[in-house]
Amino acid sequence: MCVSVVCVCVLMLRFCPVLLVLMLASSGANVVVQRDAQFDVTYDDTVTSDNQTIYSYNHTVSRNKTEGVRVSVELLSESAPSPVLFVVRQKQAVLSFQVPLILRGLYQRKYQYTQLGRTLCQPPTKAVAETQFFFVDVSTLSSAGVQYQLRVSRVDRFTLQTDKKFSFNATPSQPQFFRYVFPEGVDTVIVKVNSQKNFPCSVMSIQDIQCPVYDLDNNVAFIGMYQTMTTTAAITVQRKDFPSNSFYVVVVVKTEDEACGGSLRFYPLLPDELLDAGNRSKTLDVIVSPAINSEVYVMGMLFCLGIFLSFYLLTFLMACVENKRYDAVKSGALSAERFCMESLMNDVSVYFRNSFSDPSIMRSLESVGRSRHESLSSVEEDDYDTLADIDSDKNIVRTKKFLCVSDLARKDKRILSKKYQIYFWNIATIAVFYALPVIQLVITYQTVVNVTGNQDICYYNFLCAHPLGALSSFNNILSNLGYVLLGLLFLLIVLQRDILHNRALERNENTALECGIPKHFGLYYAMGTALMMEGLLSACYHVCPNYTNFQFDTSFMYMIAGLCMLKLYQKRHPDINASAYSAYACLAAVIFFSVLGVVFGKGNTAFWIIFSVIHILATLLLSTQLYYMGRWRLDSGILRRMLNVIYTDCIRQCSGPMYIDRMVLLVMGNIVNWSLAAYGLIKRPNDFASYLLAIAICNLLLYFAFYIIMKLRSGERIQCLALVCILFTAVVWGFALFFFFQGLSTWQKTPAESREHNRECILLSFFDDHDIWHFLSSIAMFGSFLVLLTMDDDLDTVQRDKIYVF
Template sequence: MSNCWRSRRGTVFSCGFEPGLFSCFGVLLLTTHVLYGEANTNTSVVVQKDAQFDITYLDTFALTTMHIISSLSSDHFKRTEGVRVSVELLSERPNGPVLFVVRQKQAVLSFQVPLILRGLYQRKYQYTQVGRTLCQPPTLALSEMQFFYVDVSTLSTSGVHYQLRVSRVESFTLQTDKKFTFNATPSQPQFFKYVFPDGEDTVIVKVNSQKNFPCSVMSIQDIQCPVYDLDNNVAFIGMYQTMTKTGAITVQRKDFPSNSFYVVVVVKTEDEACGGPLKFYSLLPDELLDAGNRSKTLDVVVSPAINSNVYIMGVLFCLGIFLSFYILTFLVACIENKRLHRKRAGLLKAADMSPAETGNLATGLSPASPYEYGSFADNGSTMSSEPVTDSMASAETNDGYMERPLDVVGRCRQESLSSVEEDDYDTLADIDSDKNIVRTKKYLCVSDLARKDKRVLNKKYQIYFWNIATIAVFYALPVIQLVITYQTVVNVTGNQDICYYNFLCAHPLGALSSFNNILSNLGYVMLGLLFLLIVLQRDILHNRALMRNDTPALECGIPKHFGLFYAMGTALMMEGLLSACYHVCPNYTNFQFDTSFMYMIAGLCMLKLYQKRHPDINASAYSAYACLAAVIFFSVLGVVFGKGNTAFWVVFSVIHIVATMLLSTQLYYVGRWRLDSGILRRILYVIYTDCIRQCSGPMYIDRMVLLVMGNIVNWSLAAYGLIKRPNDFASYLLAIAICNLLLYFAFYIIMKLRSGERVLFLALVCILFTAVVWGFALFFFFQGLSTWQKTPAESREHNRDCILLSFFDDHDIWHFLSSIAMFGSFLVLLTMDDDLDTIQREKIYVF
């Protein structure tokens, strides 16, 4: 039942409609008083026409003419339909715009034709076709009648020709899992309504397009009038994000009291926000630019998100995976403990054996299997050609072994337990010339580089742990504060371009926008803690053996220093914490949170490999962390200034090559060289004596092979960086560290086998397991679900759906596998030399 009425100043036909249902509309050109010269005359003319929905009407009017177009329709709209007003200005150059005002009970929508929209640098674009959808304000009662009016006015003195059409909007209310296709332009935005069904608390709104440009914006807004659906106001309320081909926003019922929301799609006037070309114009003050054809076809679909059961399953899965490593470690520890008990029982039974047999049993060596060094045919002859110091005064057995006399063993034990100053790091009793004699031998043994007091070295290497613990505290606290601020800004402003999530698999929890990406970092923390517990157990067992004055613990095997292992475990835990902080809001400004401790882990692993055979001359914690700080510094510079900057790449490549050469020299001469004013003279002297005067090969062949390979790899990486200039400088720098680590590790394993050493079963299992896991981890890492090197809209083109338990994506699996692979790599470093625990250090070669 409709109510129609007539105004006194003009003719206005209006029609009521049932709650929430538009049934008719009216158009009114307001009566205008015009002043011509000195006379103020009312010359308005009223022309009335009947109108219907979905019919296009053409009209021409000027300042002195008023057209009234009204409609009376008995058709009722369905609740899934809306009303859309479309206007096109047909006059080529009107001397004034036409103003359209749509008046509703709770809102007023006004726009002018031609519509002027502003772009970057305040550039103005003119649109003569405008289409706007009317919002549907909620009604208070079912019996309440609602009206809307369309008023048309202009100040143009010449005739303005335009067309008007009011039409139904099909599928205005979106259905779950039902795709709807539509077109949009900057002056003809679109929005749709979605109502949460019963039992559905979270949904994902996905908008897709077949082409990248023009750039678009999708927004989620509460049901209210007016709807902000233009490029210059779409960011005022709600959540929004720019998009090219793909956009996705997770919406929760708790954020919308009306249990419904609008999905707004706006096409931007320019494409720079989506990574499009930046156009430059030499503009006059009021010059209008041609907008061109910026129509875009898009699809919108609303899908149910996961429920609480999936969250619980994801958390339990994550905990179960890593707790299983604790259980497996406990079982292996029990088995190893039983094996040690059997070994001790065998030693007790052998107490009545002859001294020679007991010695062979204690050392774990068989006279029938001499310990040879790969290509060296005779161990004894090799060592006899070198100067012998007091600490190396030993006799060779008939089988080619070097057994140290008991008095030397006792003296070394007494020296290792003597009191020393805590800050005395160089306690070698011999003079510097003796260092040169020992360390420049052609074939070094571990005993030559393990002459410093053990307690002093322990304190030296414990500094690694305490320093990294201190760094972690001072680094983590401001990081946590900063990412909380980032997340707060995202939640308050609704700007989802701030953070580079995988929006197709970003599951919110509380204030966190992507809880699954944070949860998957739990493995780093749990496995880092487990590694610390394993190292602590080994440390305790080793200290007990020292207290018992066990010969193998004092004189055999690689010297046990656990400080670097503690630092590695702490770094792994911090990598998990900082990676979780980074994934709270991953973006361009906080990338270093995720990479800083990766550099530290790679550096600490290389230092530990070198320390195994060079305990006396390994770098101090201060110099090591200073070098790592320089790496992080260059990482930041590369990201900020490296993109397309030739000068930066030239400087970095030169520094890279020079640092490689200096480190190669340090490794080749085992630290027995000095960087001073005489360095050039000594280099020329070596070239003259070794290359010109006599053509002799390198003295340290194995080290030379490693360093030549290392220089080839690093020079190649430097050339690649200088030529290609990769955008992701942080990953490039990390690749340099990983390549050097893998090269040194491969060299270590090859030299270990070449020296006649063997890899125990447990270490071999760890190596194979870690290699396989690293392969799968890198596969998922290179999937590239998002990247902060591009614009947020371009990054969303790489987004993918969840692939594990409907909760974890490819990058989460990378977190799982990489944490396991790092843990396995640490175990390899911890166990790879266990076969030497019963071998005297005079028989363990340095490489």
């Protein structure tokens, strides 16, 4: 009996599905209706909690042809208590979404979308051709009927072609993705997405061929590589990262624009409020182009090495010519030495005759002579003088109206050599302790970028960023090689000069002992080391350039500018130049303010007021130090002495300044620095580090120009080699600054806005404008160092009491 009942039921299910539906409806059960659906046909239907509709589709999948399928849905009912759920069941994947779709923005604000479009991923097939079925299930929990519209269509241009532009539209609820297959012989491609409109903000993602595809604003960052974009996005993709030799290019329009630098719209923060997203449709173009091959990498590296190694070759040839010239004029050099010695002896005899009646001067001269022969290896050096004989008369000497180098070169050379060698050892120590954590940090940055795929972390020029190994932009790192090689070359040149000078001292040549600018090479060694470290730290910065590590690229630029100014001052003031400890302490304060400015300076009025006041006070204190050659004290009586000077010099007798040349330099320096302080206070530039570097460079250029003008005004001349270096360096600096101000990226803006400035490579299809800046600026700094090194070579046979101090 039971068997008979079961057989009857089976027959009813097999032959009377309509009767079954009526029976289930009469009993109050959920009715499931399956319909054979066709592509490119729009279905208008209604769904309730009592009925569920299944649309069945079938299509032929070919192994040699990739065809996309897109599901488009629109909710026609104006309001529904419950959303409509769509579930797409494929052979190896399930895609589900609800209508209306709720996407969250900043501060958990919710946006509602009633029109959706989703592209289905295509499962791979091993057969030449295979018929696959997929089903679209439509259901809801709403008891009232909800009207909807469904359309499934084929995407004919689903596979992107190499070097062929393809245009499409996208919205937050209707994302798009396409497939690209690596052609034979191409291992690296660059995917570029462009748009004529800045907003709405979008995201471009590169994902492996797998299901599901993450193509919504709230999940697009889950896998693959991605970057936000306004008008431009570019990602370099390598075949080795995708085992299937293909990948998806996914483009998603974001619900809000804050990630791309857009304004934040104000809304009341109500917990259940649904915001209207408005019209956020965006038209975009995508093109996939082959990237450079290994031959271009090799050519770029050989070009970089060839440029800077040519300086080594040129230096070697000039050294050979100089040695031949030295051999040819050796006898003439001996005559010049004899002439310098005779002139020195004549001046000493005149000095003795004129000052024979002054016992104090005689005692001072005897003590100076005695100090030059005594062993002073155990004497320690501080900021100023320690020798008793110099303490006794330096106030008189330094207040003379016209000073000569001999007046400020009275200390034993061994003491000063030790003093200035500290500059080199200190900067070498600083370099080690500074560079090691920097290298560790940028390696971490690069690892985070590679693991997370978030390419908004680093501000590259993505249109000319060539990866190598784990490095995302190898060309920007390689172009810093010039700083290291030219810094090393400068150290070798200084070493050669140092050795020749020491040999001359060992032979007791009077031209080395009593003529020319006193030669102390410690600052030169420090400058060469700083140039090498600038290259290393600039390379570290360009591993992942961003807001938080920009100071790596500028720290040693401050040091180079400071060391150059100290070297200029030391040339004519060897006895009273600052010690290495105080100099590096001041530079550390500058770097400290640089970090504070980057972190707190943007839009902070209090910070800019404090910095401007400190800047002006530091300028005044340094001006006073330079004008009085260190012979003043900062104590409680400073105001009384200032008023006394103003009364006696300006009111009582109205006399002009005693040191006209120094006064002109310092007045100009104060005008420049006060103007820069006012500009910073008014404009408040976002890039505080560059603003601070501009202050240092302006002061260096001002002092350099003053030095050259005063040198010519004092009757000195500039030799041919130094003149060639000056002209060559000026021209190279001009071209270098031109490429620097091209501005291919900027961390002052959002990553998407920074990419608007990206441009293609312009040199060998490998280097961009910023790489050329690296090339030219390293050459220009090397030339500037050579100018400092050779500028006073014309004084090598001139007695020091005939060389003026300025």
